[in-house]
Amino acid sequence: MVKVIVIGSGNVAQHLITAFQNAEKNESGISLIQVFARKRESLAALIPIQKVTNQFSELLEADLYIIAVSDDAIESVSSELLFKNRLVAHTSGSVPLTLLNNNNRKAVFYPLQSFTKGAAVDFKTIPLCLEAENSIDFQMLSKVGKLISDHATAINSQQRKALHVAAVFANNFSNHLYQIANDICKENQVPFSILKPLIQETAKKIVAIDPEQAQTGPAKRNDQITIDAHEAFIKDDNQLKIYKLLTQSIQHNGKKL
Template identity: 70%
Template sequence: MTKVIIIGSGNVAQHLIFAFEKAQKASNEVQLIQVFTRKRESLVHLLDYDRITTEYNELLEADLYIIAVNDDAIQEVVSNLPFKNRLVVHTSGSVPLSSLNNENRKGVFYPLQTFTKNKEVDFRTIPICLESENATDFQLLNTIAKSISESIYAINSEQRKALHVAAVFVNNFTNHLYQIGNEICQENQVPFDILKPLIVETAHKILALSPNEAQTGPAKRNDIETIKVQETFITNTNHLTIYKILTQSIQNNG
């Protein structure tokens, strides 16, 4: 049996806990034996009280320690680990493998997905990007990752950085555009729900077409008159700036 410990209690940590607990019911090959958090009450809805610790010196011996905290807190966690030569990984998309110190074996266990509190996701479909210093540790990470996901990738730190930037564009920036669209609807007494089938269809098209093939709209068609009318309609300076930048980017793309 492979033993795993998670350090953290935020969105990523909680979704990992849920995924490992679900996987353990199907197969006992990988077991989540303990979770570290500063506040026990943040996890008692997911785990038995005795499987949660608030003290680093109470961490049990495990095959893998997954640090699932904010990027800025990784170094603090690493410096407090009371052991040496164990496999320690983080879940960050942007922090390099080298950020982990040499007291322990290093790795990355990066699930590429947007996680929201109390919003369940199907972890089996989530890509997990793995990195380690040696083949033996990678094999262990691969085995553990496969216990909760069907989509595993070997990704080095530079590739992971690129993925994280790309994810900001396709997820965070896209969601901000939804927010702007919602504001425009509210200002003009139009239900945002009318746009939801369009949002779903746009996302579905990317599963079958390249982004370039799926691109439509006045900028793609170079419909200058429509673009001018829409620019005149947009009164919010920030929204207009974003509209112009994205329109020009689409036109430049051909």
């Protein structure tokens, strides 16, 4: 039986707790033996309260401790652990493995998904980026990872950094462009819902084809008449700046000008 402890009570921690509890039900040989939360009652709906501790001194012995806290708390939380030479992972996309305290063996257990509180996700579909200091630790990490995700992959700190930057472009920034589209629709009394099928289709396309091949639109066609008309239409300075920069970038194929 592989014994896991989750440290944290936020978004990622809660999704991990649910995923491990589901894995337990499937008798997969894993056990979430304990959770650490400063406010024990914050997890009352999720897990039997007697499994939750708020004392580092009460932490049981486990094969893997997963610190699922905010980036800036990882270092201090890892230094508060009172045991030594156990396997301790954080769940951050942007924090290096080396930030973890030297008292224990370091690892990363990073689920690449943006979790929304309360919104159920099928953890099995989420890519899990794993990193450890040696192959024995990696095997343990991988064993645990594969029990909750179908996409557990070895990713080192440098690759993880790249992934995190890439995810900001592909996801955070895309979502912001959806917001601008929504703003433009609102200003012009057009229901944003008309755009939703196209947004889904655009995202779906790149599962099968390279985004470079999938590119369409006036910038790609070098349709200057439409580009001029759009720039004349856009009244907001910030929107106009973004329109011009991304149009230019498409015309230069995303490469340095």
